Amino acid sequence: MNILYAIFSIGMLLHFQTGSTQGNSGTEENKITVAKAFEQWQHGKGSFFDLLDEHVEWRVSGNGSFSGSYKGRQEFLEKAVIPINDQLTTTIKPKLIDISAEGKTVWLHWQGTACTKSGGIYHNEYAWKLEFNNGKIVKAVAFLDIQALDNLFTNTSDTMQATIEETKGYIGMWVTKDGYIRHELLPNNRYDEARGKRKSAYQGAYKVSGNHIDYKDDTGFTADGEFKDGILYHAGMVLYKEK
Numbered sequence: 422m423n424i425l426y427a428i429f430s431i432g433m434l435l436h437f438q439t440g441s442t443q444g445n446s447g448t449e450e451n452k453i454t455v456a457k458a459f460e461q462w463q464h465g466k467g468s469f470f471d472l473l474d475e476h477v478e479w480r481v482s483g484n485g486s487f488s489g490s491y492k493g494r495q496e497f498l499e500k501a502v503i504p505i506n507d508q509l510t511t512t513i514k515p516k517l518i519d520i521s522a523e524g525k526t527v528w529l530h531w532q533g534t535a536c537t538k539s540g541g542i543y544h545n546e547y548a549w550k551l552e553f554n555n556g557k558i559v560k561a562v563a564f565l566d567i568q569a570l571d572n573l574f575t576n577t578s579d580t581m582q583a584t585i586e587e588t589k590g591y592i593g594m595w596v597t598k599d600g601y602i603r604h605e606l607l608p609n610n611r612y613d614e615a616r617g618k619r620k621s622a623y624q625g626a627y628k629v630s631g632n633h634i635d636y637k638d639d640t641g642f643t644a645d646g647e648f649k650d651g652i653l654y655h656a657g658m659v660l661y662k663e664k
Contacts, residue, residue, distance in 0.1 A: 448523060450556075451556075454553075458471070459515065463514075463515055470494070470497075470498065470502065472558050474557035475495075477493065478490060478492060478560050479501075479560075479561045480563070482564050483564075485570060487567070487570055508537060509538065509543065510535075513543075525552050525553050528549070528550055529548070529549040530547070530549075531547055531549075532631065533545055533546075543569070544569070544587075545566050547564065547565045548564040550564075585631075586629045586630060586632070591634065591648060592606055593606060597659065602616055603616075606627060611626055633646070
């Protein structure tokens with residue numbers, strides 16, 4: 422299971438279990454506020470961080486260079502946001518995965534991609550826990566691939582290379598070494614898998630995010646996989662791209 426998705430799900434479960442003193446109208450209002458701000462961000466209008474309270478406490482999880490707590494909006498912008506942006510030649514392009522809300526808390530799950538000054542691609546996935554008060558974010562916890570962020574400053578990570586999602590290199594036939602499984606990823610985000618002499622043994626939909634792939638078979642079951650060094654690791658199988 423995707424680690425960020427697990428964090429997202431556990432966080433929401435805890436909120437449902439503990440409940441909230443804030444009414445449903447306030448909860449929905451906070452969710453709409455985040456959704457609108459994110460949509461504006463996607464269209465290059467305004468800044469999502471305009472939602473931050475002047476005295477916000479923003480904490481970055483993990484043990485990286487940017488991990489820790491930032492006291493106030495100005496400190497967060499000056500010590501985290503601006504230094505990161507300085508390593509990029511384009512603004513981070515955000516892609517929404519999910520928004521959920523309970524009480525005063527909104528969970529925002531998203532991906533971001535940008536071009537770097539070294540000529541590579543920065544890609545990361547984020548889960549933000551945002552606590553609201555009077556329409557402003559007063560406390561936040563950010564979960565992300567902290568190593569990918571640190572590597573943005575060292576230029577030594579695979580994340581500096583274009584992801585397979587961006588290159589579309591996943592499209593085509595993927596085959597096990599013995600040729601028994603022939604797994605075709607079609608351009609229309611459908612897959613067709615043959616096993617031995619059994620054609621179309623499995624069919625369904627897929628979605629590629631970065632170097633990760635999620636499947637939903639037409640029969641209802643789900644699975645996932647990972648592309649690494651030109652190889653697809655999926656459901657215990659190792660598949661190679663057929664030329």
